[in-house]
Amino acid sequence: MNAINRRPQLVCFSHLRWDFVFQRPQHLLSRAALDHDVYFIEEPLFDDGACPQLQASRRPEGVTVLVPVLPPSDEDTAASLIAGLLKPILQPSSRQRILWYYTPMAMAFSRDLEADVVVYDNMDELSAFRGAPPRLLDLEAELFSRADMVFTGGMSLYAAKRRRHRNVHPFPSSIDVAHFDQARRRPAEPADQAVIGGPRAGFFGVIDERMDLDLVAETARLRPDWQFVMIGPVVKIDPASLPRAANIHWLGGKSYRELPAYLGGWDVGLMPFALNESTRFISPTKTPEFLAAGLPVLSTAIADVISPYGERGLVDIVSDATGLADGLDRLRARPRGSWLAAVDAHLAGMSWNRTWAGMQRLIQGTLQSRRQPTGLRGRSLPTLVGETAHV
Missing domain, CATH: 3.40.50.2000 (Glycogen Phosphorylase B;)
Incomplete structure (x- = not known):
């Protein structure tokens, strides 16, 4: 097995297109790609007469972008088709895998995927945006129940979400x-x-x-x-x-x-x-x-x-x-x-490098806690990795 195939895998589900506007997901995942194989899965494109397919392309930042292309479909059918398209790529593996969510809507086709850590990077309150899908809040509740940790894109969102999960951390917008x-x-x-x-x-x-x-x-x-x-x-x-x-x-x-x-x-x-x-x-x-x-x-x-x-x-x-x-x-x-x-x-106290490093510490803390003896696993993550101010 070559070295790159031993790298951890990070699979991101996003409501944003990689090539749309360069913002939080691109800053963070470009850094993740330095030592992870990063797959960025966009929302599907619907095309009359299309056979279900997964378009894959590599970006200069080292990220592989995957776009499901489907015939017009209802939500349940689309979810089933996407799950089938992803299965060959995301089959069970001995490699460490992180599932990273920007959109709860991806739970409809990814809930059965195996992962070592599940992260919800809650950068926006998507339910408040124009055209938000009716199922979004239900799927977000499911994502909260599965996620090992939740990051928020700002302090006001942290205040709104901190009681919905046992392990929520604010990471406000940063800067290059x-x-x-x-x-x-x-x-x-x-x-x-x-x-x-x-x-x-x-x-x-x-x-x-x-x-x-x-x-x-x-x-x-x-x-x-x-x-x-x-x-x-x-x-x-x-x-x-x-x-x-x-x-x-x-x-x-x-x-x-x-x-x-x-x-x-x-x-x-x-x-x-x-x-x-x-x-x-x-x-x-x-x-x-x-x-x-x-x-x-x-x-x-x-x-x-x-x-x-x-x-x-x-x-x-x-x-x-x-x-x-x-x-x-x-x-x-x-x-x-x-x-x-x-x-x-x-x-001077802000950078995307620092933000990504703080997120990595929390992820590694979760992985480490799962390797601890059973008696330690009930301890909260901040106790294990130390309280950190993320600004």
Whole structure:
């Protein structure tokens, strides 16, 4: 048996596409791929006339992406077909296997898979998102009953989920500082942004029901001298609903690699989130990414932004378009020296490497506890591996 076949196997079930937006799953699983064989199983694609098949492709990060392609099917039939497609790849093995869930919906076809450790990385409250499947909450309850540990994507989600499982740990959004720090050196402007005047305020990320479009429109009306650069794919909402004005620029999705060049040309970062059920528990990864880029940030009152970023004076919290408009002028004029020093001090304690290392310690602690004599197995995981603050 060659060395790579002795590596542990990590099988991830995700509601997100690997190539959609580079975010938490990609950061963590790229690191996992350094010493695990990582399979990233996406939700199925349905194609009229298709024979059930599993499309496999390798990504530069070392992850194998698996996409079930099915004929149109109801949920139960689709689950049965996917289970059959995965069986040859995920048959019982002597190798250590971790099952890693981002979506409880995968329980419908993976509940019988053998695993040494089952992890639920609960990065979002999916049940609150537009179009959430009716069965999601029931399948999440089943996942909670099977998972050895639950990680949450932020502190507010941790507070909501900590009593639903015996072993819940918060791992808020982290940051690749070196990547976004490139923006501080003002790289060459991308062509589609170079033609836009200034000053500029910008947003990047998925554009969906979580964005307050009325707030964007009214702020742009109040500050016609400012240019609003909006980057990201539009999903789950009608593109025709996006506000249109001479100073609002919808540039579409950009790759993770391209982002620093765009952010380097902005004066202020915007997080104009709607305050609704879909944003109640979000922990925006873009918060530390804006800060690492050296951009002052204006955000609506998202709990995981208020604490810690608002409370530490790193992000300004606003409540309406007037506050957002006034904040643009205030932050553009504010000296950045002491603020940047505070930002860098805060970010110094954060990295995706550190987050992944903390998760690995907990996983290894569970594996170790199962190798302990029977009398020790009833002890709680934090007692075995030590309490750790994950920030």
